[in-house]
Amino acid sequence: MEDKPLVDWAWIGDHLDDVVVRLFQHLQLTAIPVALGFVISLGLAIWAIRRPIVYGPTTAITGLLYTIPSIAAFAFLRPIFGLSLLTAIIPLTTYTLLILFRSNVSGFQSVPADVLEAAEGMGYTRRERLRRVELPLAIPLMITGIRLASVTTVGLATVAAILGDSFGGLGQFITEGLQTFFPTKIYLGAVLSVALAFSLDILFVRIELWATPWARARAEQTA
Numbered sequence: 001m002e003d004k005p006l007v008d009w010a011w012i013g014d015h016l017d018d019v020v021v022r023l024f025q026h027l028q029l030t031a032i033p034v035a036l037g038f039v040i041s042l043g044l045a046i047w048a049i050r051r052p053i054v055y056g057p058t059t060a061i062t063g064l065l066y067t068i069p070s071i072a073a074f075a076f077l078r079p080i081f082g083l084s085l086l087t088a089i090i091p092l093t094t095y096t097l098l099i100l101f102r103s104n105v106s107g108f109q110s111v112p113a114d115v116l117e118a119a120e121g122m123g124y125t126r127r128e129r130l131r132r133v134e135l136p137l138a139i140p141l142m143i144t145g146i147r148l149a150s151v152t153t154v155g156l157a158t159v160a161a162i163l164g165d166s167f168g169g170l171g172q173f174i175t176e177g178l179q180t181f182f183p184t185k186i187y188l189g190a191v192l193s194v195a196l197a198f199s200l201d202i203l204f205v206r207i208e209l210w211a212t213p214w215a216r217a218r219a220e221q222t223a
Contacts, residue, residue: 008184023192025168029157030200032089034149037096038104044097045104046130055105062098070095070159078163088160088167095156096149103145107138136212143208147201154197158189170196 012019041062048055073091081087111134119129158171170189177185 006183007187008182011184012188019188019192022168022170022172023196026154026157026170026193026196029088029092029160029167029169030150030153030196032085033092033153034096034100034146036089036093037100037149038146040093041097041100041104044101045108048101048105049108058101059098062094062101065094066098068094070156074160074163083163083167085167087163088157092153092156092160096153099149099152100145103141103148104138107141107145108134110141111137139211140208143204143211147204150200150204151197154193154200158193 044054044058044062048058068091070091073094074087077087077090081090115133115137116129119133124132157169158174160167160169161171161175170193173185173189173192177183177187177189
C-alpha cells in the first residue's frame with residue numbers, strides 16, 4: 001500500500017478559493033487590531049510625552065494585558081459577545097498596545113531637543129509641532145513597533161480558530177487538519193501564516209523607506 005504524501009497538492013489546487021478567503025480573513029484579523037492598537041497607543045504615547053508621570057502606569061497596564069493568555073481571553077469574551085468579530089478583535093488589539101505604546105514613545109523621545117526648540121522658536125503651536133516635526137521624525141521607530149505588532153498578531157490570530165469557523169483565518173486550516181488527521185491543511189495553514197508575517201514585515205520596511213526619504217538618501221550616501 002502506497003503511503004500518502006504529507007502535502008496533497010491536488011487538494012490545494014481544488015480549494016484555492018478557500019485558501020484565498022481564509023488568507024483574507026487572517027489579514028483582516030491582523031490589520032484591524034494593529035490599526036486600532038496603533039490609534040489607541042498613539043494617543044497614550046502623546047499623553048505620556050506631555051505628562052511623563054503616566055508612562056509607568058500605562059506601561060504596567062498594557063504589560064498586564066499582554067500577559068493574559070490568548071485562549072483565556074477568547075474564552076472569557078465568547079459568552080459576552082458570542083461569535084462576533086469583537087470576540088477576536090478585542091484581545092488581539094490589547095496584545096498590540098504594549099509593543100506599540102513603547103515604540104511610539106521611543107519615537108517621540110528620539111526627536112532631538114534642539115529641533116523641538118527650533119520649532120518653538122519658529123512659532124509652532126504644540127499641535128503644529130506634533131504634526132509637522134515630532135510625528136515625521138518619530139516614524140522609523142513607530143514603524144518598527146508596527147512591524148513587530150503585525151508579526152505577533154499574525155501568530156496570535158491563528159488561535160482565534162478555537163472559537164469556531166465564524167472567523168476563519170489560516171488557523172482554521174490547522175484546526176481542521178488536526179481534527180481530521182489531514183496534514184495538508186496543517187502545513188498549508190502554518191506555511192501561509194509564516195509567509196503572511198514575512199510579507200507584512202517587508203511591506204512595512206518599504207513603507208518606512210517611502211515615508212522617510214531623508215533616511216533613504218542618507219543610506220544611499222553611505223552605501
